Amino acid sequence: MSSGYDVWFTEDAGEFLARSGEHLAHDPVTGTVVTTIAQRIRDSGRGSLAHCWFAVVTxxxxxxxxxxxxTxxxxxxxxxLLAMPDDAVAALSAAVLARGEDIGGATGLRPAADLFAxxxxxxxxxQVVNGVHHRLFELGTLVAPRPVPGRLRPVRADEAEHALAWVQQFFADADEQAGRLAGHDGEAAAFDIDDVRRxxxxxxxxxxEDAEGRAVHLIxxxxxxxxVSRIGPVYTPKEERRRGWAAAAVAEVSRLLRERGDRVILFTDQANPTSNALYQALGYEPVVDTVRIDIV
Incomplete structure (x- = not known):
């Protein structure tokens, strides 16, 4: 490309990771979405994805x-998009359009995603329409929350439908709490029973589950x-909120992941001050902001 930047595309997640793995390993926290999805597609295939490609800008x-x-x-x-120089963003946008693709949105790290859109x-x-703004946090020193009754336990196979209903409600409630139209981007509908089983x-x-054995929170x-392990979703039904379930569950999962040697991260919706305050109280520290932008 005339800018001196070159864009390489592949639909092979294994080939992509072989080429970019060392680069991704330098900052596995901000690269978390790319690395987890690429590994999943490499190991399990692309399934029914309408679009599935990876790009490396040199x-x-x-x-x-x-x-x-x-993806x-x-x-x-x-x-x-992950972080990249402005000229690299320009080269990427030109290369994507040269492929003949209709691009209706961008997401990822700021400001690269903003510039690309x-x-x-x-x-x-x-024109661009700014949508959802998230912030990526990494666990620093874990701060124990106030004790609550009950315990963390794995979701059982016979509870898969229950878990799916709560995951889909998580997306709807997150939109409501942020003042957005529920289901505005189709993400909830794309998460199905196969994702739960995976x-x-x-x-x-x-x-x-509380002291009576009732499931009161999903994580x-x-x-x-x-x-790097990324926590999410984190969901408490409306009737069970303000009882400390979320703090207890996030703290316990954070402890489990850290004990096995992982760095622990999570995303928060910047429009939800309650969740942002909760995670920071547990010892999570902000790393970078991300955005989801529609192009209309």
Whole structure:
């Protein structure tokens, strides 16, 4: 490319990780979404994904300057970007459009995702609409919350439908708490029973049950990638909130993940001050902001 940046595409997650793994290992926290999804697709296949590609942007010196992917299972299948220089973003946007793709959104680390969306909108005569703003946190020193009755336990196979209903309600409630239209981006609908069963097989889905044995909270995580485990979703039904279940569950899962040697991270919705305050009280520290942008 004339800027001195080159963009390499592949639909092979294993090939992508072989080429970019050393680069991703330098910052496995901010690269968490890319690494977990790439590993999952490498190991289990792309399934029914409408779009599935990974991109590596190299600079004039041949070194990797940026990483992107398009694997979102929900419309408009936004492109996900990690941090990269402005010129690398420009090269990526031009290369993606040269592939003939209709890009309806961007997501990922700021400001790369913002710049990419703006470039696509400018080149295609459209405009950007800022949507969801998240913040990535990493656990520092774990601070124990106040004790509550009950315990953490794995979700059982016969509870898969129950867990799925709560995961889908998690997305709806997150939108409501942030003042957004529920289901605005289709992410909840894209999460199905097969995803729940996969998490059960990976042993990364739990209920907090109270002293009477009732499930009162759901918490999940992702298998570790490059030594980093990401917690989520974290969901308490409305009738069970303000009782300390979420704090207890997040603290216990954080402890379990750290004890096995993982760095522990999670995302929060910046429009939800309650969850942001909860995680910081437990010892989570902000790392980077991300954004989801629609191009209309």
């Amino acid at each position: 600079g004039p010196d041949g070194a990797i300057s940026g990483i992107a992917m398009r 979102a299972p929900f419309p408009p299948h936004p492109v996900y 703006a470039a696509i909108a400018h080149r295609t005569g459209r 998490k059960l097989a990976e042993e990364v889905l739990w209920f907090w 999940g995580a992702n298998p570790p990638a490059y030594g």
